[in-house]
Amino acid sequence: MAEQTQGAVPLSAVIADAATGVALALRGEGDPYALSAVLRQSEVLAPAAIRVLGADVLAPYAMDVPGAPAGGDDAEVVHQALTSYPPGADASEVSVWTYRGLVEASHTLLPGSAREWPPPPDAATGWIDADPWPKLSHRVSQLAALALPGLAPGLAEQLTARTDDLARGFVRAVRRRDWLQAAGLGRWLARLPDVPQSLGLDSGLAFVRHMGGGDPRVTLHVVAARRFYGRGW
Numbered sequence: 001m002a003e004q005t006q007g008a009v010p011l012s013a014v015i016a017d018a019a020t021g022v023a024l025a026l027r028g029e030g031d032p033y034a035l036s037a038v039l040r041q042s043e044v045l046a047p048a049a050i051r052v053l054g055a056d057v058l059a060p061y062a063m064d065v066p067g068a069p070a071g072g073d074d075a076e077v078v079h080q081a082l083t084s085y086p087p088g089a090d091a092s093e094v095s096v097w098t099y100r101g102l103v104e105a106s107h108t109l110l111p112g113s114a115r116e117w118p119p120p121p122d123a124a125t126g127w128i129d130a131d132p133w134p135k136l137s138h139r140v141s142q143l144a145a146l147a148l149p150g151l152a153p154g155l156a157e158q159l160t161a162r163t164d165d166l167a168r169g170f171v172r173a174v175r176r177r178d179w180l181q182a183a184g185l186g187r188w189l190a191r192l193p194d195v196p197q198s199l200g201l202d203s204g205l206a207f208v209r210h211m212g213g214g215d216p217r218v219t220l221h222v223v224a225a226r227r228f229y230g231r232g233w
Helices: 013-025 046-062 072-085 093-109 128-129 133-142 151-158 163-175 179-191 201-212 217-229
Strands: none
Touching: 013 046, 013 217, 046 072, 046 093, 046 217, 072 093, 093 133, 128 133, 128 151, 133 163, 133 179, 151 163, 163 179, 163 201, 179 201, 179 217, 201 217
């Protein structure tokens, strides 16, 4: 998605602010979370930012703790993103999967909405078995928002067979100091069973947070791994 600006504020800054708001909510800090407060309908770049962050914009509503319920304004903001940026016929697997994940999360986490959500598009899975581990790791890291509990169960099941390859990708990303990729992979590994003990995932995630915490999306992924799966402490 091309970088855009509204006045002096680039899309990357809007994404960073939203990711920070989600991470704060997952840590139980700040005001009660409401997506429509973090990304207002009047914000021109809100739909694009939601499309980039995907299901993570609804992650705080997946916590099993009391909080502000998702309201109609949230549904309007998400619906605008889904209708503004649907995947085209030539869209990448990552684009289709992130869109599908946002639709699934909307059905599950915004159940009181009167909105009719678009049906989740078919998403290819052949790449999970076919991709060599470096390419697989790159794609999976871009799908970190789908690592929310209960989301994309079929994808999670297929990725389980390639846990060792994703662990190799995590180590490679850390060595290359690619903190965003490492955080995304670590978050998925936190969800998957039978992660090799030799990987040291908990200390690895803590290290990624320490080194790459200046990027709000890195922080978001590590905080989500802690909040939902107890990993990275």
